[in-house]
Amino acid sequence: MWPYHPDLLATPVPRYTSFPTAAEFGPLEPGPFLDAISTATGDVSLYLHIPFCEKICWYCGCNTAAANKAQRLSTYLDALHREIALVAAELPASARVRRIAFGGGSPNALNPVDFIRLFDELVLHFPLEDPVVSIELDPRILTPEWGPVLRSIAATRASLGVQTFSPLLQQAVGRVQPLCMIERGVEILRKAAVTSLNFDLMYGLPGQTRDDLESTLKLAAAFGADRIALFGYAHVPEIIPRQRRIEASDLPGPEERFRMAELGHERLSAAGYVPVGFDHFALPADPLAQAVASGRLHRNFQGFTDDAAPVLLGLGASAISSFPTLLAQSEKNAGRYRMLLSQDRLAVALGKTRSADDRRRGAVIEELLCHGRAKVCRPMIEQAWGRLAPFAEAGLCELEGEYLAIADHALPYARGIAAAFDLYRQHSPRRFSSAI
Ligand code: SF4
Numbered sequence: 001m002w003p004y005h006p007d008l009l010a011t012p013v014p015r016y017t018s019f020p021t022a023a024e025f026g027p028l029e030p031g032p033f034l035d036a037i038s039t040a041t042g043d044v045s046l047y048l049h050i051p052f053c054e055k056i057c058w059y060c061g062c063n064t065a066a067a068n069k070a071q072r073l074s075t076y077l078d079a080l081h082r083e084i085a086l087v088a089a090e091l092p093a094s095a096r097v098r099r100i101a102f103g104g105g106s107p108n109a110l111n112p113v114d115f116i117r118l119f120d121e122l123v124l125h126f127p128l129e130d131p132v133v134s135i136e137l138d139p140r141i142l143t144p145e146w147g148p149v150l151r152s153i154a155a156t157r158a159s160l161g162v163q164t165f166s167p168l169l170q171q172a173v174g175r176v177q178p179l180c181m182i183e184r185g186v187e188i189l190r191k192a193a194v195t196s197l198n199f200d201l202m203y204g205l206p207g208q209t210r211d212d213l214e215s216t217l218k219l220a221a222a223f224g225a226d227r228i229a230l231f232g233y234a235h236v237p238e239i240i241p242r243q244r245r246i247e248a249s250d251l252p253g254p255e256e257r258f259r260m261a262e263l264g265h266e267r268l269s270a271a272g273y274v275p276v277g278f279d280h281f282a283l284p285a286d287p288l289a290q291a292v293a294s295g296r297l298h299r300n301f302q303g304f305t306d307d308a309a310p311v312l313l314g315l316g317a318s319a320i321s322s323f324p325t326l327l328a329q330s331e332k333n334a335g336r337y338r339m340l341l342s343q344d345r346l347a348v349a350l351g352k353t354r355s356a357d358d359r360r361r362g363a364v365i366e367e368l369l370c371h372g373r374a375k376v377c378r379p380m381i382e383q384a385w386g387r388l389a390p391f392a393e394a395g396l397c398e399l400e401g402e403y404l405a406i407a408d409h410a411l412p413y414a415r416g417i418a419a420a421f422d423l424y425r426q427h428s429p430r431r432f433s434s435a436i
Helices: 030-038 070-090 112-125 146-152 167-172 179-191 210-222 241-245 254-270 287-293 334-342 356-371 378-393 408-421
Strands: 042-050 095-104 128-137 155-163 196-203 227-232 274-276 280-282 298-300 303-305 311-315 320-323 326-330 348-353 373-375 397-400 403-406
Touching: 030 070, 030 320, 030 326, 030 348, 042 112, 070 112, 070 311, 070 334, 112 146, 146 155, 146 179, 155 179, 179 196, 196 210, 196 254, 210 227, 210 254, 227 254, 254 274, 254 280, 254 408, 274 287, 280 287, 287 303, 298 356, 311 326, 356 373, 356 378, 356 403, 356 408, 378 397, 378 408, 397 408, 403 408
Parallel strands: 042 095, 042 311, 095 128, 128 155, 155 196, 196 227
Antiparallel strands: 227 280, 274 280, 298 303, 311 320, 320 326, 326 348, 373 403, 397 403
């Protein structure tokens, strides 16, 4: 059993999909962003954000809105096309795009024809070199015509928002999708030659029991999902107003959430999945599990990844670009994003330069979260020890020569242990999700 230390889980911590985290971002002009692009060389990854969904789920914390106005979608796509041309024009000739990820929101909230046109813009403007293409999809609107669309762009990786198979829980979170919808979606994606299929699942939902979770995990494995991401629902209605529809008194308590995360880890491991970081699981043949086995696992804005590219260009409202020395986020408000691009201006709005110390600390945090151990220099350990000591005393981490190692049974504490190296967290009042 995982040892339960509520005091060591009490402080909300970032998910560390970047370091510094987005909480440290401040106003940023396009100049530093253009300077950073001009240094990009070798492998580059693209992320395109589609901030629209057919129906908004009550639990969702994403930057997305209802796709109910054709005009809004078409002007957003005009802006995205413009941004693609502007950003691609700045990329040095030595850069090659090896990965393209579509996320949101729901990329399949777009009309399939519009989606193909969007992909064509990438082909026209960026130097694509046999890129690995991935896409997030809403099974409720995954119609058969998406099969040929995905095949035509050679998408081999897809992620379906499943969350739970329980009809009652689906009603409790405003996302009703009968089993037959998932069956149909999986069939479409497999026929389209998707070889790495992820299911997003959740624990900590209102009224959810461990039996509910276990049934969902069994079904996900039976569907043959190559990857499973098991996230804890973060209830922060004061920040995400749409969550007010979820009754806080129906939510499982902290210890029950902890036991649900443990159950997920146990059951998925027993079903043959390799644990990847603290909340992902992958079948041994999947590239994510192979990245774990070969020590090539990384963490970026999409979570745990086998993508080692040093540059990620985020396109679309609120998308974040990552360079070795800079993080830059586009305007979050889709209206302002469209307005800036309509004037041929880059929509960069926020960001943070990465100092040498940020990069060293970011590498330690990434190593700890991806591999459970990291080489840490003596001054950094000494500075962090005040916050590490309670974890070490509880047997959750230990020093092994120059390395700090997280114990096998201490996965839920990984983010808390990593946060000891985040100096910004000692001062920042910003709110994050609970550690489990
Ligand atoms: S479909 Fe996904 S992105 Fe859209 S509202 Fe639901 S959870 Fe959020």
